[in-house]
Amino acid sequence: MKLHEYQSKRIFAQYGIPIPRGEIATTPSEARRIAEELGGRVVIKSQVLVGGRGKAGGIKLAKDADEAEGLAGRILGMDIKGLKVETVLVDAAADIRQEIYLGVVIDRAACRPVLMASAEGGVEIEEVARTNPSAIVKTHVDPFLGLRSYQTRDVAIGIGLARCLWKAFHKIAAGLVECFVGSDASLAEINPLVITGDDGLLAVDGKMLIDDNSLFRHPDLAALRDASEGTWAEAEARRFELSYVDMDGEIGCMVNGAGLAMTTMDLIKLSGGAPANFLDIGGGAKSDKVAAALRIILADARVKAVLLNIFGGITRCDEVAAGILEALQQVETNVPMVARLVGTNADEGRSMLADANLLTATTLLEAAQMAVAAAHGAS
Amino acid sequence: MKLHEYQSKRIFAQYGIPIPRGEIATTPSEARRIAEELGGRVVIKSQVLVGGRGKAGGIKLAKDADEAEGLAGRILGMDIKGLKVETVLVDAAADIRQEIYLGVVIDRAACRPVLMASAEGGVEIEEVARTNPSAIVKTHVDPFLGLRSYQTRDVAIGIGLARCLWKAFHKIAAGLVECFVGSDASLAEINPLVITGDDGLLAVDGKMLIDDNSLFRHPDLAALRDASEGTWAEAEARRFELSYVDMDGEIGCMVNGAGLAMTTMDLIKLSGGAPANFLDIGGGAKSDKVAAALRIILADARVKAVLLNIFGGITRCDEVAAGILEALQQVETNVPMVARLVGTNADEGRSMLADANLLTATTLLEAAQMAVAAAHGAS
Amino acid sequence: MSILVDKNTRLVVQGITGREGAFHTARMVEYGTKVVAGTSPGKGGAAVHGVPVYDSVSQAVHHTGANTSVIYVPAAGAPDAVYEAVSAGIHLVVCITEGVPVLDMIKVRAFLDQKGARLVGPNCPGLITPGEAKVGIIPGDIVIPGPVGIVARSGTLTYEVMYALTMRGIGQTTCVGIGGDPINGTSFIDCLRLFEADAATEQVVLIGEIGGSDEEQAAAYIRDHVKKPVTAFIAGETAPAGKRMGHAGAIIEGGAGTAAEKIRILRAAGVRVAQHPEQIADLVAASM
């Protein structure tokens, strides 16, 4: 789950990390009021869950409250990479002497969190990793001991931080690791962490990703979920606990199992088509879930054919077939469908679908080829 | 550092462990007031830092406030194993169906804390260990993972606890381990933990020992120190940061180093005498500390001779000699003294003491024999 | 011969009274697995499909000599179930449970490394040694005994491969689903090492997917240590960057963990990589 910048920074503050004074606004007049209260120059920052807000014109500096109101008016409602800006953060502008990067992620190979820092802040860390990997200093966090002060000292030395900043840097780094662990994050990033003119450190921008699997123990974080995260289809799929990712092809697919769902997409491509989505209905899905999945797929106007691929184990093929029939009663569609059912109760499922005039296939490759042919015939 | 029962139980309560309602009193009328507020039967418990209070008559059951006042009057001021009762705890009497034992200590060999429980509560665990060791069920606490619920479940099964009590038992055991770790304890013990008539669990008596080395990070616990813990000499030694233990022999000793101090005591015994104390002045002791040590030794009227044993390393023998001379100016004494100085600046030290009419020895055994002879000659 | 589970497996089912636990206990018993015990705190003394239930794993081990456990408890309780099993002396723990938080798994891994115990999973279908023992949820009717070892990060995709092999009459020594989480107990390398040492395994099928670097590490291990032929398939060539594809671990992060890169590195290590699952059976048959 992605958190907005302002949400991330508020959580950082709870862990003792200094952030700029600021508040969120949903109207230009609110932005003016906040700017007046803050006094001086402010930054108006669009709160949307995508990267590259600055380049898209979603972050602007205002010299006073008048200008803040004007800029907020321009940014609110703006479309950034398909997302509409509903909220802006109005922050007091920082006196920036240097920008550094500080982040925590999971190092899967090392099986522990890793703190990363770079003297090159303000740019994406992946960019630094590509162009100047030696600029990134890393230290692993022991899952039981946490981040120790000698580690942040070594990191501070590594990125050439002045001695007078070590103590403040340790406090922020330790706070960020605690925040990461305490929030079950998969990413907690301050970029940039700013060295101010008066030798202070300030987390000017923040980003957090929360491990979805941990939300059962973080009701406070779960409540922060932006229902509009991702596309309509993705949000709708979340509601039905379906694993769904939007793609831009023409063949919708519904599969049980994540690996098999990816493979189904791959085979569509191998057969000359393009998948419209990734969709895993999970193990043991019942007919209502299957119906919801099919409705979501068919809501995409680009979809020219649907491929159903079910390897029955715990999931029963007849249950899946029932769900498809249920959905077809609710949604009127002319989109051709190819079903490939194998395993538990496959015969029953297949005969149920044959009555509904669906194409059936035996092997997965065959199914993919049929779906691609159907889509191209239909277009 | 030992904590009083009421202090231990108040800390337990902070960790969610249920304790009887109750308060402390220093006068009989206070005890009456508390008993009146509690209503019903109460227990009057002397708060002194020794075991065996019950057998010594320091714990009594009162059926009402009248009796509580009377019993408090008898217990307050009582002498229990050399300690005067200054405070009593007035607790609501529990409805006791069964008494069990629950404690946490450090298992030195396993290098971790160990939770111990026994269905035989109310008696000393060492007694159970001797007479019926299989009645004690143990589980080690992982220093990083803490006590897990399956562990307390196994312990509960081991001591034959009814299933309806498992959840409450886990809460108490987990609380006790957290209390132990959070307080840097070396012992945290509930004895007895009572199963009440209505299937509740209640920590009726409590005992905690705190790791002295940890007090720097527990100012709240350090403040609980009963200045009267131990004898006058022990308290006085603590004030000067001397390591001192009272013994009941006739030869006082002052040594640098704990192992050497014990050995000096052992050699006094081997030579036919008995040590009056253990006293380690520590490494690099300066003359003021040495003087304080000598004053404490000489304050004991039973002391018939003093043995000074210094192996100079970081500790300089001339510094020690200066301290002795300083003390002898402050304290008038006829007690004979034997000094054995070896190592750094031993010659200077020895000549300083010779002027003060002290006996000097070369080997440790020789010194012990001289001290014993002097003590016996003096008596 | 086989790896990890066989006729000597004495299984305890943790969470046996739950819906999943009870259902799959029946399937495992049917298959012939020696399911000697189940656990369910507070329900000791009961029985599920003829399997005695204990209050704790240590009780189960004490009374039945269980040496392997399979976990069907909810995600919040799964880490403790692993700790409990290992502390009770179980040397192989198989965790089917999906949705265990990553930071919990980091602690579990550190614990396992200290204790020298093995965990398969979580978020995995478990393992099966055809004709001997089935531990987890892999359907028993799509495998037959034979010379191919299978190790995979996914579930139904692996069933496809097992099924394709079985349809051609090519059997398996053991099939291991290591799970789709970013951090899990057993890696491809662990299984490759075991298959290489197993006399009955003649060749190995490895089924990977996008995300992480387990396949890349496996490739280096195969190049240096595996003499038996290895055939691989990597799912997710069409997956976009930065999106979790169902499995918590199936995500391309910072440009790393793409299928194309994994395939390139596996091929460079001498592994034959199939274009689609059914082709795996062709490649395996060709090197028999």
Next chain:
Amino acid sequence: MSILVDKNTRLVVQGITGREGAFHTARMVEYGTKVVAGTSPGKGGAAVHGVPVYDSVSQAVHHTGANTSVIYVPAAGAPDAVYEAVSAGIHLVVCITEGVPVLDMIKVRAFLDQKGARLVGPNCPGLITPGEAKVGIIPGDIVIPGPVGIVARSGTLTYEVMYALTMRGIGQTTCVGIGGDPINGTSFIDCLRLFEADAATEQVVLIGEIGGSDEEQAAAYIRDHVKKPVTAFIAGETAPAGKRMGHAGAIIEGGAGTAAEKIRILRAAGVRVAQHPEQIADLVAASM
């Protein structure tokens, strides 16, 4: 020959700018120990008695190739100093610091066990290999090279024994003070194993005291694994139960850990136990 420290020891002093650290650095340099670096956060670039100071151990290791560290920092910082040294690749850490809380040491021990590094101490005088290296605070002028290995829980008591041996012309391979805390990094058994394997060590002197069961465990180890003669002394025959005798670890608890019991068990394992420290020299001389 010797154990743990020798001419190849390249020492970094953690806390070199403190009073104790600076004082003993001078003594160690005088003795001829290769003190290659010191650390003191924020003071990198300075020098103490000619030894360069770095901000961190990893910097010190990087620039000087230090392989051993000695810690003189206050108790509150000592555990972190151990973690830092081990994480920087130091394989032998000697912690002189007294007063480290027991629960901190429990974590340190668990950490060391994971990393496979060795800690001597805390609350110990360190070690000395006469004529080669002195790491800690043992006076250099009371030892001479020779065939006796010494391992002890206490400081000045051990100096007595070294001194007594040296006065008789009996030298030492290495003297190790393992410290007087209830939980420490290196046990009697660890040192006995090393001395047994060291060709130059002909016999071993073990100096124990009341509290814990390290001597009892050592006795069992000596009986089963040590062929070289061992002479022991146990301090605290007159110590009362339940009182800490100076050292945090010197306490008779629940009737266990008495000197009488330790002496009995050591004798049963074939160890000669002296009645007083000077007698140790007699017993050692008798078996040369």
